[in-house]
Amino acid sequence: MIKINLLPFRAARKKENIKRQISVYVLSVLLLVCLMVLGFLRLNGTLNQVRAEKARKAKELAKYKDTNRQLAKIKKRIKQIKAKLQVIRSLEKDKIGPVQLLDEIAMAVPRDKLWLRSLKEHKGKLSLVGTAMDNETVALFMNNLEATPHIKTVDLKRTKLKVLKKYKLSLTDFELDCKTYAYKEKRKVRPGKSKGRKGSRRRR
Numbered sequence: 001m002i003k004i005n006l007l008p009f010r011a012a013r014k015k016e017n018i019k020r021q022i023s024v025y026v027l028s029v030l031l032l033v034c035l036m037v038l039g040f041l042r043l044n045g046t047l048n049q050v051r052a053e054k055a056r057k058a059k060e061l062a063k064y065k066d067t068n069r070q071l072a073k074i075k076k077r078i079k080q081i082k083a084k085l086q087v088i089r090s091l092e093k094d095k096i097g098p099v100q101l102l103d104e105i106a107m108a109v110p111r112d113k114l115w116l117r118s119l120k121e122h123k124g125k126l127s128l129v130g131t132a133m134d135n136e137t138v139a140l141f142m143n144n145l146e147a148t149p150h151i152k153t154v155d156l157k158r159t160k161l162k163v164l165k166k167y168k169l170s171l172t173d174f175e176l177d178c179k180t181y182a183y184k185e186k187r188k189v190r191p192g193k194s195k196g197r198k199g200s201r202r203r204r
Contacts, residue, residue, distance in 0.1 A: 101126075101150045101180060108144035113137045124183025126151070128176040135159065138174045145178060152179040 098121070105128075109116065114137050118129035132138045138159065145154045157175040164171065 104148040104150055105145070108141060108148060110137055110140055110144075114141050121180065124180050126176075126178040126180050128178065130174060131162065132172045132174060134170075135172055138172060142176065145176075150181045152181070152183060154178050 101121070102119075105116075105119070110132075114130060114132040116128060116130040118127070120127045132141065138156070142154045142156065145151050155177045157177050159175075160173045162171045162173050163169075
């Protein structure tokens with residue numbers, strides 16, 4: 001019977017398997033390292049692009065910053081000009097208003113039948129004192145005043161008969177209270193509402 005010793009073949013195969021596993025492991029590690037290097041290079045390239053884009057945007061922003069400063073100055077200047085124009089318009093309105101009011105009062109006076117002795121205006125309240133030929137003339141003057149654009153209301157405060165014995169003439173002294181375009185009525189708080197609020201607080 002012939003006996004063959006297979007131990008050397010098994011040892012050689014085992015060594016070959018070990019070498020193959022080591023080779024596969026080394027190749028896997030090299031492949032992984034190559035992939036990591038490629039990923040790093042790609043990320044580094046992307047990072048460089050982002051940095052370059054950031055630098056370009058920073059330059060553009062610096063240019064626009066000067067433009068924004070100029071725009072801010074222009075807007076501020078426009079705002080100041082608008083404020084000045086508003087003041088000028090209000091001054092012109094305040095200047096023209098009284099002149100037109102005096103002109104309208106003069107036009108409303110019946111000629112040779114009524115004379116004004118006093119004219120006072122404060123915060124839209126106008127007081128007129130004068131003398132008329134009769135009560136009808138006073139009523140005509142009041143109607144003329146109410147028809148003017150700058151006078152809102154006309155109220156007769158008092159009338160008094162004045163007799164000139166020397167000239168044998170009877171005249172009528174009068175006083176009128178008017179509200180002009182500049183009059184602003186004050187808002188009054190209703191007492192009922194305030195009481196209701198106090199009552200509701202006490203209930204709580």
